[in-house]
Amino acid sequence: MSGSASHERHRQEMTFDAILTEQAGPLTRRLARMVGDRETAEDLRQETLARAWRRGPRDASPPVVRAWLHRTATNLALDELRRRKRREHVPLRETLAAAGGHDGQRDPLLADALASLTAHQRLVLLLRFEAGLSLREVGALLDLGEDAARKRVARARAAFLEAYRQAGDDDPRPTILLLLGREDPAPYEAWLRASGARVRTVAGGQAGLDLAGADGLVLGGSETDVHPSLYGEPVGPHVGATDLTRHLRDLAALRHALRSGLPVLGVCSGTQLLNVLHGGTLHQDLPAAGWDALDHRDEHPIATADDTLARRLIGGRPGVVSEHHQAVKRLGRGVRVTSVAPDGLVESLEVPDHPFALGVQWHPERCSGDVGRRMADALVAASAA
Template identity: 80%
Template structure:
């Protein structure tokens, strides 16, 4: 099939995909045209037809996600959340962050604050500084490396690993107590900001979410049971998760964090458990799960730990390369692991609420994460 024929054939499917994601036919058609324009410039012309089709749909999906991000863009967070939060309690402030920033040159501070505080893209930063996008990327990388070196040096006497905790509107208190008990130094980012940097983090925890995950993130149309979403927060969390997995940073996903772990590997979700036929077991309450032998979940939690969950969405189609390591008695996936990764575990329940239970499973999970982060 010729290149022109492939574009013609995919016009309808691409428009339908984009319409499902952005909900507006005019915008969907504009994005389809942009997809075709990019295809003419950089698509693999000599590739086989399935490869070109996949390239088109991947490009269209990325354009749609960019559009959704622009619609819901909120304030960006800085290189570290504490730098821009003068109202934070003393427990959340870290004077070493400001001290590390103060060691940089004025230009390095400007570059970092424009990138992470103002949330400028590399292209926008380059235009502002009269640089190419590639030059802007290099300057950000150098400034970020200098900041990280200064911050690491300032923390040389503190042997505790730093765990970055990402939340939305949820109360950080239970999570911070859960992670601090075995010796973690917890850095918390709350709210619905976009933009993030993982500098200085030894581990990542994606907390649960009061809002549903937008089905557009896994290529589905939003159903009637998905009412409250926070696309900006979940895009932020997905970006952090991709970076952590790529750099072998220890990771725990809690509740919706497990769902994002599945999505980042190409999986999908049940948008609503009761309407998907999972109504025999209340997944908004305490229940038991069964762990698989030879897994991290079995080692940390035992055969059949009691858990406390609160969710109406869950893993549907398993993402590529993931392993299911725990299920509920109704067959629903309750825990995932990433084989080959040093420590990457997702649990559909809330371990921060299982610290003082009869088996202390939540505490053992936090201990294992801190151990992995310390080794990192």
């Protein structure tokens, strides 16, 4: 068999997941050329991969799959360009009706708070949080520079938060937005409320106006694995069920919160997403990767690093409770490891240049003693500042 024939046979035998991984780079470059914005291109690439995972032609030949991916990406880019032309005419009533909360139920306080603002403030918030425009795009639509757009968004959000609090009977507690999938919200909500938070839980769809009305963000743990396509790897044999829709939502909310200076706490898979967002990768299965010296499902000690938020909050060697089979592998850019387990596995991450951006591989809502309480107290205090 000739070399070219052997190569073609290899390409024909590629798995569907391998093709998705292979095409991540080409799709991003194609989308960036079309929309002129690397950040938007990455978001559209993730949406392309999510659609492929949900309804792509899994049994088709590699050339057909590649063509499907690029056609889907092109259509998404064209939709994005068309939206940019008409975003100055945001349908307020439709957007208010779409503002959803836990299990998709509309929060009347959010709608009332938004309706009490000026038309310009509503427009700015809807463009930024519901339409998902970057500050640069908001500025371009309003004929402003990016810094001016940032100030307009900040002022509109401050007015929205004040109106939201007044609609809630002047409740002085900071609002923590809790993002979950199919997990039971009760343990998280009780843990946060015990430290003085008002909790708003979102279990489906985009965060949208819920994020605009939040003082802090918690990415809860996930029953599903983070899909390897999100960090550019093929799916291994030990990956369990995944939920791309949920994790794409969480990544978008996390990205916005970090850029806005919103206090952030990632729990378990939330820590993994914090690393993925910064370009890091994950161990798809700890036992398969050789990490079997310590059972991380039981309470175990960790060692925190000097001069870190983790050390200030929970001391040098606290005991924590975990339940996971995935964890940080290659560290992302711009994040710091701030604690490790006795076997060397990463147990927490921080974003050093952010006031409060912490990811913990364990579950603080389940920890005994005062470890969980200290973390919740610190998050609520940062959210109230």
